[in-house]
Amino acid sequence: MTFLRRQLPLVITFVAGVIFTLQYYVPHPKSEILLTEGSLWIQIIGLFALVLGVTSLFHIHAVKIKRQEPGWGYSLILYFGIVVTLAVGLFVQWVGGQHPGGKETIDGAMTAFGWIYTYTMVPLQGTMFAILAFFIASAAYRSFRARSKEAALLLTAAVIVMMGRVPLGEYLLPVTGDITLWILNVLNASVRRAILIGISLGAVALSIKIIFGLERAYLGGGKE
Amino acid sequence: MTAVIPGRTLSGVCLPWVMLLLWSLPLSAQAQDLLPAPEQVQVFDTPNDAGQSLTLLWADSLRDGPGVRYQILIAPVADARATAPAVDPAAMEIVAEIPSDSHYVRDRSWPWWTHPAPPAFHRYVINSRSGLELMNDTPYVVTVAAVTGEIRTFGPAIQAVPEPNWVNWNQMNNLLLLLAFGAGVFGSIRTAKRREIFLRRIPGLDAVDEAIGRATELGKPILYLTGAGDMGEPSTIAAAVILGRVSKRVAMYETELIVPHRDPIVMVVCQEITKQSYLEAGKADIFKEDSNFFITTDQFSYTAAVDGIMLRRKPAANFFMGSYFAESLLLTETGASTGAIQIAGTDSDHQLPFFVTTCDYTLIGEELYAASAYLSREPVQVGTLRGQDLGKAVILGVLALGTGLATIGLILDAQWPALLLDLFRDYK
Amino acid sequence: MSFPEKMLRIDRRIIFFVIGLCTLLPLLYPVDLPIIVTPEVRMVYDYIESLPDGSVFLLSMDFDPASKPELEPQAIALLRHAFSRNLRVIAMTLWLPGTGLAEQTVNRVAQELGKVNGEDYVFLGYSPGVGALIIGMGQDLYKAFPSDYYGNPTKTLAVLKDVPNLRHVDYVVSLAAGTPGVETWYLFGKDKYQFELGGGCTGVIAPGLYPLLRSGQINGLIGGMRGAAEYELLIDQSGSAVAGMDAQSATHFAIIVLVILCNTFYFMTRRAAARGG
Amino acid sequence: MPFDVVLGAWVAVGLTLFIFTFLYEDNPLFKLAEHLYVGISVGYTIVKGYELVFRLIYDPIVDEGEWSRLIPVGIGILMLTRYVPKIAWLSRIAFAFVVGVGSGLAIPRLISSYILKQVEDTVRPLVSVLEGGLIRPTFDILNPESSLNSLVILIGVMSVLFYFFFSIEHRGPVKVAARTGIFFLMLSFGAAFGYTVMARMSLLIGRFRDLIEFARPEYGRATLWLLAVTIVILVTAAFRRPSAPPEQE
Incomplete structure (x- = not known):
């Protein structure tokens, strides 16, 4: 049993990792078939990962309601949202059409499921992120102070790009458009490139460690 | 790189040349005077691919110009054993007709170890497509003809067999670098297990101690966030390690610690780490189980709740370690408004600008990993960091040396710099 | 507390109010300032212009409703352009919450230009797997997406005839609000299947894509609402992005003024502190 | 205007305004909208x-008889055992497979796209070949391809x-180099900040445009009415708060 619990996952990771690394260098059709099948498998397993994410949220709020923790009423609202969306998405059209799942439109006409999506989910998510517009403004006011050389550089680059990316800035000071493009294409590109190289070295090192079983944190969960 | 050359010689050079010597077609003397036939023709299986493809190479010629075109012709060989297939080139199927000043070897870049022919040679790749299916392991006769007006002169017809290949030699530098880097990382980890490896001190860690000191002076709590990631992300692991250090200090000073989580598993791990730190500091008696607690996995509910904690409890120091998304600004802005010292550490590069502007100190990207390796002194972590440094050192060297070589190469019009430069290029 | 100090500690809700006003007013009373087209955006436009009739164009709308104002105008402009050039359009998304948005956008533009689903375009919808999905499409499109969003088998669709995999796609554009997005399409798609790739993205991730632009890994980049506005100008159909640019100008200048004010107050307090010893 | 569209407008406006109340302070209206949002996304x-x-x-x-797809289904089901403590270790097998394949797929591609390709493009001759075969450095700052850049x-x-x-x-010298690095980093962060301002403002513009649209008479002036209602609720809540116990969450 210990082999199954401890060693088997490591063996699987090792074998899968080595095979799919080497696959890249092998153009033979057999290796291509392996790649096709492998990617399809991951695609299907991805579906279950989706379930995993959803059930954990379900669980957390169920506990909250059960124990009547502070704010459990909001958890009820959350459940209400789930149930209504599910009911509308799965059953309303199941009765009417031949499709098994929820479609936002059928033959160009919006369905009830599409209505929920368009008039609740879209504005809610959109607004949640739109709030950041206000916070970025107050962050700029609070913290964009030329306290040091570094801060001054950051602030100058930010102000130039803010001017160079909008018509009014380019209209008042046409040169900001050119400077913005230069900052983005040259200065910014070089920094991002260095970060990309650094991060990729880190990611490759991590992947190698995972394949060789030196890094096992991803296995997480599952008490032994 | 010696291992590379057989592949090239086998399919790329020897075979076509043997074919060329074996057989060629007589041509009418008159046509040849007007329009010399294509010379040095080579036909072979396209190397480094999945098969169903043949490559044709032939020398450039003085006749190449606007008036002349090339025809590529192909015919299947009925009997594979025949060494000299009796095919009339005029009866072969025309695959393509191309202008004579196109399709050069130089149109595509090759590393020196698979370079098929001089750059000025013509190159045409016959691929399987609708209307023309090339079968693997089936011989074909291929030739090229020069055409101008009514005159057509044929090069030698050569037999070749398309086949799938097991190795893409063009990408061997990729594999080589992978192996070298892997060896570097493992070597460093081994070294780290045997002896102390030098890591420079990360200035951010001083800021951490200072912040804890100030919170103690003020008698206010410390807020520590571990980010949005799960235990599989390196940034979360680093955040947990740094939490160990922070909680030890906090225990010594008997300051209050608040650690709200977004991932239940991370919470459990961090609870253990915190408990251990209190034990090590000899303050197990004041350890509180509920200093680590879980809020919710949802981005904005979590953010709103943490913002609420900041506004009510007014912590003297806020730590933001791990990976963050759009919520970063909502957190740090609220934190700043309460006047707390804020220290961040993240590899989420999209959010770095906000941490850098709104926090007093930020561990940028890899600095977070370095800080955690510095603190934990765990050989695997330290060794990996050292291995990555080796990789960076090599890249730095290649960038400096390569730029010099590339410049000299261009000025002198020399090819030899490619011997090094090609090793660090991406080929398909 | 001195005046500059007070100003530095101003209630942030006042700033919120100013920003709200600066967004609202230009939307109600537009000025229509001229917009300059940048080379990054023009490159995407030129490439689509250069494609012959019937070429295959894949638009991956990798965003969710949170980024709608930035990326939906890009999607609309690109689709209008592709449809008017008579390209065969394959649309899809790597972001599950964006499925409905992507579907509505494609169908709306297709209807507007009289295009027929299944013949001129197809909406594949969402499928899990990210990198594995792209590889799957590169190997065998019909296997990765056995049916389109509406359940029609992909093998039988006229628009996907002779498009068994990504090698037969002429141009892919990913409109990304993060990962998975443009980088994913390069890493698992273009790197192996050798189609041309263009990028569109939100302003947040745009700076991170410049190294890929420079090295030719993507052949153009449409950045944020500004990029969308430029594209709308290129196809000569002003839409919501062009209309939003005045408000964009106003808010940017509001923030620039705030930054200047904050620095003025900051240096005033510093000087006061220096004088006070 | 069809009824479902008008109703949609009212719902959308109401939820939008509820979320915006967060700017004033965290309050029940925001929490309600926020939890509804999470619920609906999960349902979706x-x-x-x-x-x-x-x-x-x-x-x-069923249609093609591709039974081999049952294998990944099996692996996927293993993943779900995470919630059954006794057999939770089975989920490790699924994670091991996914992570193994993922690492394997990523390694060579990362080296190719993010290391080799980036190094390749950085290593450029510091001179350019001009028309007529003349070789010399170019200093055109606006051309990203110039030698200077x-x-x-x-x-x-x-x-x-x-x-x-x-x-x-x-x-x-290392200090000088690293210090230069910091300056480059700060310039790049500044540029990213500026660009992000644009991004966030665009989102706000998008929301405001919807609000303006729904303030029109054919939608029953949803925005104006609901704005009034929201303000009234907030004000009432503000008056009642002192007596209410402090919020816990």
Whole structure:
């Protein structure tokens, strides 16, 4: 049993990792078939990962309601949202059409499921992120102070790009458009490139460690 | 790189040349005077691919110009054993007709170890497509003809067999670098297990101690966030390690610690780490189980709740370690408004600008990993960091040396710099 | 507390109010300032212009409703352009919450230009797997997406005839609000299947894509609402992005003024502190 | 205007305003909208997932007889054992497979796209071939391909890499290089900040445009009415708060 619990996952990771690394260098059709099948498998397993994410949220709020923790009423609202969306998405059209799942439109006409999506989910998510517009403004006011050389550089680059990316800035000071493009294409590109190289070295090192079983944190969960 | 050359010689050079010597077609003397036939023709299986493809190479010629075109012709060989297939080139199927000043070897870049022919040679790749299916392991006769007006002169017809290949030699530098880097990382980890490896001190860690000191002076709590990631992300692991250090200090000073989580598993791990730190500091008696607690996995509910904690409890120091998304600004802005010292550490590069502007100190990207390796002194972590440094050192060297070589190469019009430069290029 | 100090500690809700006003007013009373087209955006436009009739164009709308104002105008402009050039359009998304948005956008533009689903375009919808999905499409499109969003088998669709995999796609554009997005399409798609790739993205991730632009890994980049506005100008159909640019100008200048004010107050307090010893 | 559109407008406006109240302070209206949002997104994900089961698993097996798809289904089910403590270790097998394949797929591709390709493009000759075969450095600052800009990029990439170098102390020339790296980093962060301002403002513009649209008479002036209602609720709540116990969450 210990082999199954401890060693088997490591063996699987090792074998899968080595095979799919080497696959890249092998153009033979057999290796291509392996790649096709492998990617399809991951695609299907991805579906279950989706379930995993959803059930954990379900669980957390169920506990909250059960124990009547502070704010459990909001958890009820959350459940209400789930149930209504599910009911509308799965059953309303199941009765009417031949499709098994929820479609936002059928033959160009919006369905009830599409209505929920368009008039609740879209504005809610959109607004949640739109709030950041206000916070970025107050962050700029609070913290964009030329306290040091570094801060001054950051602030100058930010102000130039803010001017160079909008018509009014380019209209008042046409040169900001050119400077913005230069900052983005040259200065910014070089920094991002260095970060990309650094991060990729880190990611490759991590992947190698995972394949060789030196890094096992991803296995997480599952008490032994 | 010696291992590379057989592949090239086998399919790329020897075979076509043997074919060329074996057989060629007589041509009418008159046509040849007007329009010399294509010379040095080579036909072979396209190397480094999945098969169903043949490559044709032939020398450039003085006749190449606007008036002349090339025809590529192909015919299947009925009997594979025949060494000299009796095919009339005029009866072969025309695959393509191309202008004579196109399709050069130089149109595509090759590393020196698979370079098929001089750059000025013509190159045409016959691929399987609708209307023309090339079968693997089936011989074909291929030739090229020069055409101008009514005159057509044929090069030698050569037999070749398309086949799938097991190795893409063009990408061997990729594999080589992978192996070298892997060896570097493992070597460093081994070294780290045997002896102390030098890591420079990360200035951010001083800021951490200072912040804890100030919170103690003020008698206010410390807020520590571990980010949005799960235990599989390196940034979360680093955040947990740094939490160990922070909680030890906090225990010594008997300051209050608040650690709200977004991932239940991370919470459990961090609870253990915190408990251990209190034990090590000899303050197990004041350890509180509920200093680590879980809020919710949802981005904005979590953010709103943490913002609420900041506004009510007014912590003297806020730590933001791990990976963050759009919520970063909502957190740090609220934190700043309460006047707390804020220290961040993240590899989420999209959010770095906000941490850098709104926090007093930020561990940028890899600095977070370095800080955690510095603190934990765990050989695997330290060794990996050292291995990555080796990789960076090599890249730095290649960038400096390569730029010099590339410049000299261009000025002198020399090819030899490619011997090094090609090793660090991406080929398909 | 001195005046500059007070100003530095101003209630942030006042700033919120100013920003709200600066967004609202230009939307109600537009000025229509001229917009300059940048080379990054023009490159995407030129490439689509250069494609012959019937070429295959894949638009991956990798965003969710949170980024709608930035990326939906890009999607609309690109689709209008592709449809008017008579390209065969394959649309899809790597972001599950964006499925409905992507579907509505494609169908709306297709209807507007009289295009027929299944013949001129197809909406594949969402499928899990990210990198594995792209590889799957590169190997065998019909296997990765056995049916389109509406359940029609992909093998039988006229628009996907002779498009068994990504090698037969002429141009892919990913409109990304993060990962998975443009980088994913390069890493698992273009790197192996050798189609041309263009990028569109939100302003947040745009700076991170410049190294890929420079090295030719993507052949153009449409950045944020500004990029969308430029594209709308290129196809000569002003839409919501062009209309939003005045408000964009106003808010940017509001923030620039705030930054200047904050620095003025900051240096005033510093000087006061220096004088006070 | 059809009824469902008008109703949609009212709902959308109401929820939008509820979320915006967060700008004033965290309050029950915001929490209500926020939890509703999480619930609906989860519901949406489940519905889509259900549909995908048919498209990726059920249909290919039933229609095409592709039974091999049952293997990944089996692995996927193992993943779900995470919630059953006794057999939770089985989920490790699924994670091991996914992570193994993922690492394997990523390694060579990362080296190709993010290391080799980036190094390749940084290593450029610091001279350009001009028309007529003349070779000399070019200084056109607006052309990203010019020698000058190639040099700037080289310096930028190298100095930032130096900054992230941990095995040597930052002293002498290394300190100069790392310091240059910091300057480059700050300029790049500034540019990103500026660009992000644009992004966030665009989102706000998008929301405001909807609000303006729904303030029109054909939608029953939803925005104006609901704005009034929201303000009234907030004010009432503000008056009642002192007596209410402090919020816990």
